[in-house]
Amino acid sequence: MKWNLVLLAVLASAATVPAQARTLDPNTPEDALEISKRVQCGEADGKPAVYHWSGRAYARVEGEPDRLLFKIEGMNIRQCVAVTDPQRGKGYRLVSREILLYLDPVTGEVSRNWKNPWTGEMVEVLHVANDPVNSRPNFAKNGDGSPFTNSNLRREGRWLFMPIEIPLFYTNPLQGEYQDFVGGKYHAMEIFDFAFDANEMLDTKNATSYPIVSWVRMADWLPWMKMRGRPGLVVINAMGNKLKSFDELPALLKTEIAANYPSYSAPPPGDDNRPNETSWTVFKKWADQHKPAAPAGH
Numbered sequence: 001m002k003w004n005l006v007l008l009a010v011l012a013s014a015a016t017v018p019a020q021a022r023t024l025d026p027n028t029p030e031d032a033l034e035i036s037k038r039v040q041c042g043e044a045d046g047k048p049a050v051y052h053w054s055g056r057a058y059a060r061v062e063g064e065p066d067r068l069l070f071k072i073e074g075m076n077i078r079q080c081v082a083v084t085d086p087q088r089g090k091g092y093r094l095v096s097r098e099i100l101l102y103l104d105p106v107t108g109e110v111s112r113n114w115k116n117p118w119t120g121e122m123v124e125v126l127h128v129a130n131d132p133v134n135s136r137p138n139f140a141k142n143g144d145g146s147p148f149t150n151s152n153l154r155r156e157g158r159w160l161f162m163p164i165e166i167p168l169f170y171t172n173p174l175q176g177e178y179q180d181f182v183g184g185k186y187h188a189m190e191i192f193d194f195a196f197d198a199n200e201m202l203d204t205k206n207a208t209s210y211p212i213v214s215w216v217r218m219a220d221w222l223p224w225m226k227m228r229g230r231p232g233l234v235v236i237n238a239m240g241n242k243l244k245s246f247d248e249l250p251a252l253l254k255t256e257i258a259a260n261y262p263s264y265s266a267p268p269p270g271d272d273n274r275p276n277e278t279s280w281t282v283f284k285k286w287a288d289q290h291k292p293a294a295p296a297g298h
Helices: 002-015 029-040 198-202 251-260 279-289
Strands: 049-060 067-085 089-103 113-115 122-124 128-130 154-156 159-170 186-197 212-219 233-243
Touching: 029 067, 029 089, 029 198, 049 212, 067 233, 067 251, 089 251, 128 279, 159 198, 186 198
Parallel strands: none
Antiparallel strands: 049 067, 049 233, 067 089, 089 128, 113 122, 154 159, 159 186, 186 212, 212 233
């Protein structure tokens, strides 16, 4: 009996010992997936991760000098949860919500109203508050059966670089059903350039990694600007990194979140199945709520 107790104690102790650390191989589908998860997620399944970025937003109009519109501060809080597919095996799913604040380019204060320099009209600023911003599940095997890869991942000395370009071209939520004939598609590009320490990323003795990221966005005028179809676009350039916790965010962001966006101190639940929001879908809801009442008798 005593030897059985000793054996059980030894087995229980061994079960609590973490797996031996090893070096991830980016050329292996399972390790490529793990690298992707370490970029995106927290230290463990279901543990929140926070990205922060800071930068500037410019207007670009043909024939005019580029104009600084706003400074920006933004954050995304997310978590990853384990998922399993009968054909594709084990993977993960990311759920998140994000804030982007437009700040006065001189004072750095949160802008509440903005005078459009082209129309002279004072408009209300609608900051980015997208909830949720979730991704499809990722697995070591793609939907077509091919292996998952980080084909754009490259190493230079101690650094790993992972650039991601996301071209966007889809039906504008604010337009009608004839866009294929008259235009009005939403056209933008998002560029995310991640850089991280190779040793931190690839050594599994580290629970996760803390990349730096640059973000560039080229897109149509924001709908709340009321540009009335004027030619031009908004160019945003920002840099940031993954933080150790929500508390590391700048005071300005934490203060604004506490006052106006309290749910953004935590990610959505892991089983969140709501449709994703964008600046345009959020604005459509806001605009519908602020429509003037129809005159009596109509």
